[in-house]
Each structure stands twice: as C-alpha cells, then as structure tokens.
Amino acid sequence: MKFVDVLLLIVSIVLIALIVLQKSDEDAANAFTGEKSDLYSNKKERGWDVLVQYLTAGFSIAFFVLAIVAQFLVSRFSI
Numbered sequence: 001m002k003f004v005d006v007l008l009l010i011v012s013i014v015l016i017a018l019i020v021l022q023k024s025d026e027d028a029a030n031a032f033t034g035e036k037s038d039l040y041s042n043k044k045e046r047g048w049d050v051l052v053q054y055l056t057a058g059f060s061i062a063f064f065v066l067a068i069v070a071q072f073l074v075s076r077f078s079i
Contacts, residue, residue, distance in 0.1 A: 023049055
C-alpha cells in the first residue's frame with residue numbers, strides 16, 4: 001500500500017465522520033407526511049456548524065484530488 005492510498009483512506013474516514021456530525025435541518029417524518037418544510041428559510045449557521053461545513057468541503061476536495069492522484073499513480077506505475 002502506497003502513501004497516497006493510506007492518506008486517501010484516512011481522508012475518507014475523516015470525511016465520513018464529518019458528514020455524520022453535520023446537523024440535519026429536515027425532519028424525516030415531514031418527508032412522508034407532507035407537512036410544510038422550512039428547507040428554504042433563512043437560517044444562518046453559527047459556530048460549530050460552520051466549522052464542520054468548511055471542514056467537510058475541504059476534506060471533500062482533498063478526497064477527490066487524492067483519488068485522481070492515486071489513479072494516476074496506479075495507471076502510470078503498474079506492471
């Protein structure tokens with residue numbers, strides 16, 4: 001296993017954890033009952049929610065870059 005593969009594995013685990021930590025704005029029961037949704041209301045995120053959102057975006061970009069680099073290395077140096 002190469003260094004890029006290990007780094008990709010670590011980034012993917014952290015990304016999964018960050019996605020699980022995000023707060024859900026929608027109640028799942030409302031999707032089935034058809035009640036009014038506050039999905040498009042003006043709610044500004046503050047504090048921890050903003051930090052988790054930025055970290056998720058950063059780790060998502062890192063994941064895609066590392067996946068492309070890993071694929072390039074596999075196709076370039078495979079026997």
